Amino acid sequence: MDSKLIVDPSHRISKIDPRMWGSFIEHLGRVVYGGIYQPGHPKSDENGFRLDVIEAIKKLNVPLIRYPGGNFVSGYNWEDGIGPKNDRPVRADFGWQSIETNQFGLHEFIEWSRKVGAEPDMAVNLGTRGIDAARNLVEYCNFEQHTYLSDLRRKNGAEEPFNIKLWSLGNEMDGDWQIGHKTASEYGRLAHETAKAMRKLDPSIELIATGSSLHDMPTFGTWEETVLDNCFEDVDYLSLHQYYGNEDNNLSEFLGKSEDFNNFINDVIAICDAVKARKHSSKQINLSFDEWNVWYHSKENDDKQELWQKSPQLLEDHYNYEDALLIGSLAITLMKYADRVKIAALAQLVNVIAPIMTDPVSGNVWLQSIFYPFMQVSNFGQGVALTPNTEVESYKCKDYEVPYSDSIAVYNEQRDEVVIFVENKSKQSMHFKVDIKNIHISKIVEATEFAGYDIKQTNEDGKMKLNTLSKIYISDAGIDAELKPLSWNMIRVVVD
Numbered sequence: 001m002d003s004k005l006i007v008d009p010s011h012r013i014s015k016i017d018p019r020m021w022g023s024f025i026e027h028l029g030r031v032v033y034g035g036i037y038q039p040g041h042p043k044s045d046e047n048g049f050r051l052d053v054i055e056a057i058k059k060l061n062v063p064l065i066r067y068p069g070g071n072f073v074s075g076y077n078w079e080d081g082i083g084p085k086n087d088r089p090v091r092a093d094f095g096w097q098s099i100e101t102n103q104f105g106l107h108e109f110i111e112w113s114r115k116v117g118a119e120p121d122m123a124v125n126l127g128t129r130g131i132d133a134a135r136n137l138v139e140y141c142n143f144e145q146h147t148y149l150s151d152l153r154r155k156n157g158a159e160e161p162f163n164i165k166l167w168s169l170g171n172e173m174d175g176d177w178q179i180g181h182k183t184a185s186e187y188g189r190l191a192h193e194t195a196k197a198m199r200k201l202d203p204s205i206e207l208i209a210t211g212s213s214l215h216d217m218p219t220f221g222t223w224e225e226t227v228l229d230n231c232f233e234d235v236d237y238l239s240l241h242q243y244y245g246n247e248d249n250n251l252s253e254f255l256g257k258s259e260d261f262n263n264f265i266n267d268v269i270a271i272c273d274a275v276k277a278r279k280h281s282s283k284q285i286n287l288s289f290d291e292w293n294v295w296y297h298s299k300e301n302d303d304k305q306e307l308w309q310k311s312p313q314l315l316e317d318h319y320n321y322e323d324a325l326l327i328g329s330l331a332i333t334l335m336k337y338a339d340r341v342k343i344a345a346l347a348q349l350v351n352v353i354a355p356i357m358t359d360p361v362s363g364n365v366w367l368q369s370i371f372y373p374f375m376q377v378s379n380f381g382q383g384v385a386l387t388p389n390t391e392v393e394s395y396k397c398k399d400y401e402v403p404y405s406d407s408i409a410v411y412n413e414q415r416d417e418v419v420i421f422v423e424n425k426s427k428q429s430m431h432f433k434v435d436i437k438n439i440h441i442s443k444i445v446e447a448t449e450f451a452g453y454d455i456k457q458t459n460e461d462g463k464m465k466l467n468t469l470s471k472i473y474i475s476d477a478g479i480d481a482e483l484k485p486l487s488w489n490m491i492r493v494v495v496d
């Protein structure tokens, strides 16, 4: 099979916002306790932060981390997580019906995220709480003047404001599983008023309004429209969440989910722009795809879990090779929308539907299959995304026509290189041709493949790795490569 990509730096989509490769830490299962925070573990520092986990996270170059939820945030009192640890209340977390000890809270998160080198995306509780708790949190975190709350922050050890720039206005408020679930107009009004109060304290902050929890939510479309009708002028981004599963064990359908992902983004852009047009506004609402991943392996087990445990093993999907292929393809789709998707978060980062796992028995870190494509896009999907002018055959799925390959080139002017990501979704090897226009490429810096694994293979034994893509040839006209069946590939070339 043949596939072709034309790479022309004059055909630009947009610079990829580095926050495209963000992730998510929720108080859920073993993300925090036993994941990033484990006092007494031999690899933890004096704060209880797992250094081996930090080391793995650093490989992912994660620039932004959403916190503290998720469903958790809709029942959370941020005040429970500040002050002396001995005085913090143990609470029933209604989001996950678990016990929350609050030993890790706001200050610990800020300190930890600085160690990781990531900015926070702080979510406020618009489920059980609202304007008051949100504005108090902004005052506590960002206020410079001496007030009761900013002085409380100082008393708790942070003289300087945290200066948190990005805030999420609640989580999945369209879902009836959410504590404090709302109608679109109830949420839209609340988002408007909360944003107003938060911005009064700090006009420099950026705000994300909650969009749909899934593309096929029954309220999809009207939710976005009504929410934006209410808070268009107050927010900068609208969120999207989407998880996929292969419950039917149908590989072609599963890999074809990237088309749904693509259409979801396209639909939300259309709605944002329709509201903009109706309002005669010049303001553009951008997208924050702040939960995306595969999630289904663990669901059966989760249904059997005993309730009200401390850090239970919840949502611990063990990802296989086909999951990694879907993640690669979804990442390419995100880059295709670099002009509108400015923020995204692979949900989540450690233990819970995550690329990084800590083994509860051995105490060791292991890396999931999805770690590899995500690591490559987060490190090298940086620069200007170029329009993916492609030629390839497609196959028919139930709802979509799916191209046998997904590809995109990113022009990194600082490094003088073009990086090409290409996935072969077919079961045959593929001759991949890259036509280079309007630039000259001279040599291959790196060419790797993630290939050859059984589609159901997982990586608890750490045997998965990126290999060299050896059948690759470069000439003045471009690149020719032989891609293995069902493979994820990355090619970096020097531009001179």
Ligand code: AHR
Residues within 6 Å of the ligand: 026, 069, 070, 071, 072, 171, 172, 213, 291, 347, 348
């Ligand atoms: O990421 C797991 C959960 O998925 C989050 O808490 C929620 O926002 C979504 O439904």
